[in-house]
Amino acid sequence: MTQHFAPSRRNVLRLTAMAPLALGGGLMGGLARSAFAQIATATDYKALVGIFLFGGNDGNNLLIPLDVSAFADYQKGRGRLALDRGSLQAINPTNTQGRPFALHPAMGALASLFETGQCAAVANVGPLAQPTTRAQWQGNSVQLPPNLFSHSDQQSQWQAGSSDSSVRLGWGGRVADQVASLNGTQNVATAVAVNGRSSFQQGATVSPFQVASSGNFGYDSYDSTSKDALSVGFSEMINTARPHLFESAWNETIKRGITTQQVFQEALNQSKPLTTTFPGSGLGDQLRTVARLIAARASFGVKRQVYFCSLGGFDTHGEDQLGDQFELLGIVSEAMASFYRATVELGVAQQVTAFTMSDFGRDFPANGSGGSDHGWGSHHMVVGGAVKGKQLYGTFPTLRVDGPDDTSGGRWIPTTSTEQYASAFANWFGVTGSALSDVFPTMSKFPAGSLPIF
Numbered sequence: 001m002t003q004h005f006a007p008s009r010r011n012v013l014r015l016t017a018m019a020p021l022a023l024g025g026g027l028m029g030g031l032a033r034s035a036f037a038q039i040a041t042a043t044d045y046k047a048l049v050g051i052f053l054f055g056g057n058d059g060n061n062l063l064i065p066l067d068v069s070a071f072a073d074y075q076k077g078r079g080r081l082a083l084d085r086g087s088l089q090a091i092n093p094t095n096t097q098g099r100p101f102a103l104h105p106a107m108g109a110l111a112s113l114f115e116t117g118q119c120a121a122v123a124n125v126g127p128l129a130q131p132t133t134r135a136q137w138q139g140n141s142v143q144l145p146p147n148l149f150s151h152s153d154q155q156s157q158w159q160a161g162s163s164d165s166s167v168r169l170g171w172g173g174r175v176a177d178q179v180a181s182l183n184g185t186q187n188v189a190t191a192v193a194v195n196g197r198s199s200f201q202q203g204a205t206v207s208p209f210q211v212a213s214s215g216n217f218g219y220d221s222y223d224s225t226s227k228d229a230l231s232v233g234f235s236e237m238i239n240t241a242r243p244h245l246f247e248s249a250w251n252e253t254i255k256r257g258i259t260t261q262q263v264f265q266e267a268l269n270q271s272k273p274l275t276t277t278f279p280g281s282g283l284g285d286q287l288r289t290v291a292r293l294i295a296a297r298a299s300f301g302v303k304r305q306v307y308f309c310s311l312g313g314f315d316t317h318g319e320d321q322l323g324d325q326f327e328l329l330g331i332v333s334e335a336m337a338s339f340y341r342a343t344v345e346l347g348v349a350q351q352v353t354a355f356t357m358s359d360f361g362r363d364f365p366a367n368g369s370g371g372s373d374h375g376w377g378s379h380h381m382v383v384g385g386a387v388k389g390k391q392l393y394g395t396f397p398t399l400r401v402d403g404p405d406d407t408s409g410g411r412w413i414p415t416t417s418t419e420q421y422a423s424a425f426a427n428w429f430g431v432t433g434s435a436l437s438d439v440f441p442t443m444s445k446f447p448a449g450s451l452p453i454f
Contacts, residue, residue, distance in 0.1 A: 045297055046351050047305040048425055049290055049339070050172060050200055051283070052159070053332070053358040055314030056151065059378035060364055061325060062107070063121050064088060065396065066100040073399040077410065081321065081366045091115060093392040101392060106330035109337035110381055117389035118340060118349070120453060123396040124377040124405070125421045126360060126414030127157035129164070130445045137407050149374040149411075151315070154359040159200035161422040162442045171422045172306045173203030174439045178431045179304040180206050188263050189300040192293060193308045194286040200357075201308050208308065209260060213285040215268065215292055222258065267299035268292055276342040283311045283335040287354075291342035294352065304429065314358060319370030332356070336383050349385030353425060353454075356380045364401060364410025376407065377414035380421070386428065386454055393451045416451065419443045423450040 061083055064074055075082045088102035089111035101121070103111045113119035129143040136142035145163030147153035157163045161171030176191045180203075183190050191201040193208040201208035223231045238255055242248040274291055278284040286309040297305070311331060316324055336354055343349040361378025377397065395415040397405035405412050419440050426439055427450055437443065 043303075044351060045303055045348065046429055047294055047307060047348075047353075048172065048175070048429060049287070049307040049309065049352065049354040051287075051332070051336070051354060051356050052155075052198065052200070052308070052310040053314050053328075053356055054155070054310055054312040055316070056154075056359040056362055056374060057314040057328075057356075057378060058316060058321065058325060058362040058372050059358075059380070060362065060372070060399075062104050062329065062381075063123065063379040063392075063396075064102045064104075065399070066090065066102050070399060077364050077399055077401060079366045080370055081372060083322075091121075091390075093121070093390060095391045101396075103333075104325070104329045106326045107333040110333040110383070113337055113340060113383060114390055118383060118385060118387065120382045120387050120389050121392045122380045122382060122416065122421060122451065122453070123392060123394040124361075124412055124414055125380055125394060125416045125418065126377040126412075127154060127163040128414050128417040128419075128446070131417075132413055134404055134406065134413060137413060148376065149360065151359050151374075156199060158357050158359065158418055159198060161418050161440060163418075164442050167441065169204060170198065170200040170202045171418075171426070171439065172200045172308065173206055173208075175203075175426045175429055175431055176201065176206040176304070176306045177203040178426075178435050178439060179429065182303040184301050187302070188260050189267075189293065189297075189302050189305060191306045191308075192290075194289050195282070195308070195310045198308045198310070201306055209264075211264065211289060211293070213282060213289055215289040224258075263300075264293075267296035270299050271296040274342055274345060276338060276345050278338045278342075279331070279334040281331045281335060283309060283331050284338060286310075287335050287339040288342070291339060291346065294343070294348060295346055316362070317367065317369060317371040317373060321371040332381075336381070340383050340385075343385070351386070353382065353384035353386060353428065355382045355425065361412060364399065364406075364412075375411040377405075377412035377416075382453055388453060393453060417446050420446050420448065420451050424453045428454040 060078065061081065065071060071085065083105060087105040089105060089108050090100060090102045091111050091114045092100060110119050127145040129145055132142050145157055146165060159170045160167045173191065180187055180190050188209065191206050191208040193201060193210045195213050197208055197210055221230060222234050224235055238251045242251060271292060272295060274295065278288040290307050290309065313324060313328055339354055343352045358378060361375040362372035363375045367373050397412040401410045407413055419442055423436060423440050423443055426436060431439055
């Protein structure tokens with residue numbers, strides 16, 4: 001007699017909700033072969049770890065100039081958002097002709113990595129349709145990214161690595177497409193999302209497999225050999241022949257998701273535990289899980305991996321911005337520094353690069369509520385042993401409202417495009433020549449080319 005059961009609605013939803021994620025990033029996306037991959041072999045391992053700061057981080061308080069005139073402009077223009085000079089984490093880039101800078105007071109861990117050469121800063125990056133000046137902006141004589149200052153649109157453009165609406169896949173996914181053939185036939189771990197799925201990792205043939213920040217998977221409560229009511233009932237559901245095409249496909253999706261989970265779990269079980277201590281934050285948990293998965297790379301048989309992590313809360317319009325940003329940037333700094341130490345422990349510091357992305361920067365003056373509103377260009381951090389650290393890449397803006405880098409109201413016009421930023425990572429990853437042009441079809445609009453971060 002067939003055993004039936006009545007599991008809780010929560011458990012059923014928890015199991016079934018993971019199905020499309022497991023399919024997209026697991027066996028369907030992973031086993032598909034990239035017909036246009038240009039890289040035939042690789043003996044090394046490399047991983048890209050993108051960290052998205054959702055809400056639009058106020059880069060004006062992330063990276064601050066310390067020379068007398070520029071710091072005076074900073075204090076005057078920021079008003080109540082200006083930070084005390086004595087609280088800042090001073091850094092000394094080697095490529096700014098002696099011009100000193102500082103990071104936010106909560107970013108001491110990244111400031112230390114900067115000074116020892118494993119961290120770099122990138123100034124004034126953002127989506128551009130083409131290089132743009134203030135005069136062109138004012139004269140409306142240049143093509144601009146659509147829907148500027150919109151959270152959803154700018155997030156999409158950052159994750160696509162282009163403001164061209166015809167570029168619909170994520171740049172991390174397009175890079176993964178190019179290198180997927182290096183990972184063999186069991187390519188289940190080319191793209192892994194550790195805090196929700198993103199368009200960043202969506203390629204033509206590669207899609208992300210989602211892992212919880214705890215390192216757990218969506219089917220942990222299911223055991224096909226168990227006699228508990230949930231497992232028995234779930235087995236009955238997915239193994240019953242379904243005449244409807246959609247129902248049948250859904251069952252197969254769930255089965256492949258379970259198989260993929262087992263691959264991940266077995267790989268983690270075989271990897272050596274980490275001794276590196278991570279902060280007890282959401283981003284710390286995410287990056288700890290990434291480090292554990294990198295430790296299991298031999299079990300996966302992968303040569304190239306693209307990871308996605310994220311942290312929210314950066315939409316700081318209100319008077320609590322200074323406090324909120326202190327907490328948030330402290331989380332970013334401590335988590336990224338711990339992650340770098342973990343890559344040293346694993347012996348892959350030269351082979352793993354972590355970097356930040358965000359919707360946009362924010363306007364320079366404080367708004368009426370004491371926070372800041374949506375802007376455009378912003379500053380970002382890059383960490384890794386292969387990075388040409390202790391340098392500031394890009395062009396730092398003039399910190400004056402209605403100055404040469406301002407649209408109006410202190411919203412900086414990016415001087416480095418997302419294409420130039422993203423293509424630097426792709427190039428280091430091994431995507432070069434015509435393959436790089438395939439990944440970034442709008443790159444030719446920016447004659448300066450990729451940033452020389454590596």
